[in-house]
Amino acid sequence: MNLANKITFARIMLIPVFIMLFPIYPEWLINKSAVIQHLDAYGIYYACAVFLLASASDKLDGHIARKYNQITNLGKLLDPLADKLLISAALILMVSQQYIYAWIAFAIIAREFIITGIRMVAASQKIALQADQYGKIKMVFQVIAIAAVMLNNRPFSFFTDVPVDQILLYLALILTLYSGYNYIKNNYRTLKL
CATH class of the missing domain: 1.10.287 (Helix Hairpins)
Structure with missing residues (x-):
């Protein structure tokens, strides 16, 4: 290894x-x-x-x-799996403590399962599908948003009353859904479905 x-x-x-x-x-x-x-x-x-x-x-x-x-x-197998497991664990734990709504966690996790399924279909057809820029950007936003929510809007709450953690969470959600849509749109014709 x-x-x-x-x-x-x-x-x-x-x-x-x-x-x-x-x-x-x-x-x-x-x-x-x-x-x-x-x-x-x-x-x-x-x-x-x-x-x-x-x-x-x-x-x-x-x-x-x-x-x-x-x-x-x-x-290639472990890297995206590690990301999905980490993000999913954080989202599930945050739902259990009522830090976030369950539907947000469900939407993000569902997107990850759908994209993983598409990659598995592609791999079975000997097709390598690359992650795009939107997928990388959404991962960055997910990490920042999850950390901000876990820390109850710190350090932003020291400077403003604006719920920056919640804004980041909804931005991460939008980017997650858009990147999933974009990934499917760009790769749908490549797959022999």
């Missing part, structure tokens, strides 16, 4: 860490452990740091794979 794939694999391994740090602990457990009490109060910050670290590693593994010619079929 090359370095780029190891970084991608490490990103996948950070997802359970992110989930464990996200404060969704039952009351009986919080009352029994000082560590859990600490995580209940500050875990969202740790979870956000792990989420941002995992998200940043996406750029790193892609850069290394291209620079050192380490692009592999395993990497």
Whole structure:
């Protein structure tokens, strides 16, 4: 396994860490452990740091794979899978704590499943479909929006009463849906459906 794939694999391994740090602990457990009490109060910050670290590693593994010619079929499979698992985990956890509406999470996750399905059909036909610029931009907006929502609009709330986190979330949603539409439109004729 090359370095780029190891970084991608490490990103996948950070997802359970992110989930464990996200404060969704039952009351009986919080009352029994000082560590859990600490995580209940500050875990969202740790979870956000792990989420941002995992998200940043996406750029790193892609850069290394291209620079050192380490692009592999395993990497092509694991890299988008890691992104989807990380984003989906964050969205599901945020819905569970009522940080975001369930329909927003559903729309974003559904888009990811649809695009993954199209890629699987393409792969079965020996067709390589490349991610476009809109897909990369939507990923950046998703990461920033999710982090801002997890941090309850910080650091923006220090400067303004505008709910920047919610604005970013809706922008991420729009970009996610548009990039999905654009991806389907651009690749539909390539596939032998």
